[in-house]
Amino acid sequence: MSSVTIRNAGKKYGALAVLHDIDFEIRDQEFVVLVGPSGCGKSTLLRMIAGLESISSGEVLIGDRVINNVPPKDRDIAMVFQNYALYPHMSVFDNMSFSLRLRRLPKEEIDKKVREAADILNLDKYLERSPRQLSGGQRQRVAMGRALVRDAEVFLFDEPLSNLDAKLRVVMRTEIKALHQRLRTTSVYVTHDQIEAMTMADRIVVMNAGRIEQIGTPLELYDTPANLFVADFIGSPSMNFIPGRLHQENGQTHVVCDDGTRIAVPSPDGAADGQQVVLGIRPEHLQVSDGADGYEARVDVIEPTGPNIQIYAEMAGVPICSVLSDRRELRPGERVRMSFQPENTHLFDAESGRRI
Known part of the structure; x- marks a missing residue:
């Protein structure tokens, strides 16, 4: 060998x-x-x-x-x-x-x-x-x-x-x-x-x-x-991608999406204020919120797979997918709020595609 x-x-x-x-x-x-x-x-x-x-x-x-x-x-x-x-x-x-x-x-x-x-x-x-x-x-x-x-x-x-x-x-x-x-x-x-x-x-x-x-x-x-x-x-369903630009103010970093949605992210090393980026979120990290926190989304398609439910929706002006482990009742057209932990996000430079 x-x-x-x-x-x-x-x-x-x-x-x-x-x-x-x-x-x-x-x-x-x-x-x-x-x-x-x-x-x-x-x-x-x-x-x-x-x-x-x-x-x-x-x-x-x-x-x-x-x-x-x-x-x-x-x-x-x-x-x-x-x-x-x-x-x-x-x-x-x-x-x-x-x-x-x-x-x-x-x-x-x-x-x-x-x-x-x-x-x-x-x-x-x-x-x-x-x-x-x-x-x-x-x-x-x-x-x-x-x-x-x-x-x-x-x-x-x-x-x-x-x-x-x-x-x-x-x-x-x-x-x-x-x-x-x-x-x-x-x-x-x-x-x-x-x-x-x-x-x-x-x-x-x-x-x-x-x-x-x-x-x-x-x-x-x-x-x-x-x-x-x-x-x-790599990953099935694929990672969700949301384009936007970095905005840094008072020690806080947000991705400002094309529709104006502001998503809090960890401050990346070497990134510039105003830089065009793509925010990535794995479907299993994007969950339906039970409270007022999170970001508004409209449910489009629901796919039960047995152990999970895959939710296809629109959030921040782009299509996204969420994988839920709990069997909650949702309907196409319903408005929900999607939440995730900032540490579970990925940032990529929009021009080169490289990870930031």
Whole structure:
């Protein structure tokens, strides 16, 4: 097992640059998730690590070995794809053992490795079945088992759960995380689903337009997003954003919203009076007030989810979302007051998008 180091890596297709100076390290035994919207370059980066895409600039290392020009078969990596890529005419056993048979390992060793992997993945009852006799989740386990038997230094996952239904995705992401905790193989996982990223990763790399926006643990990204993009992308429902300008007077700081609403916030370091800002509030920190405190809002839509109620409303002239844990009776069109603690707010510079 080894670390994976990306040093100022770039990728171009002719004159079109799709990755720009990507630079970070995936530590030995770490589970790192690359996340971002479609087209941000996360799958291209994964394929560069795998050797399926050439590297236009910079270096990729596994351990201390530069692998820019090393063929994929010699990189000691195992990859699980979005489509299971199983041979339909082969049994589960033959699919899982295929790479070992190509390497001409002894029959007894192949049998041992496949059965050990099947036991880990709860596939021991299905080794004689064909892929068409399996569910989607079982097929994905076979694809994982095919990677597992190789004893690779690095596992690469390219959106492996995107073809599964919502309930099965939850089950499979738990199984993949449990598998990593058991094997401790260095793993790189690509997804556009930020919930997958939050629940599975040791660290998350947030990408946008071929660049890294922020790297950190799931809670670091959630609690202290570096910019508006990360704040909006991480979290479901997304953070609420209210534009305005800073007003500082008598030691007090307010954000004066476009409709004139004044919202008290902690005094930020290095911010200027009159600076255009964006105020961010997580939906769970925005609550319906029982008293006269808070800010007036008009309820537009109510969405019960079971454990919570999501309230979509208009406050300070902009649409906002509030997640309530109590089951209070509200109606569309009703006027309420929304309150939150100033310490739960986030401030971003309106021009650069950077956190203040």
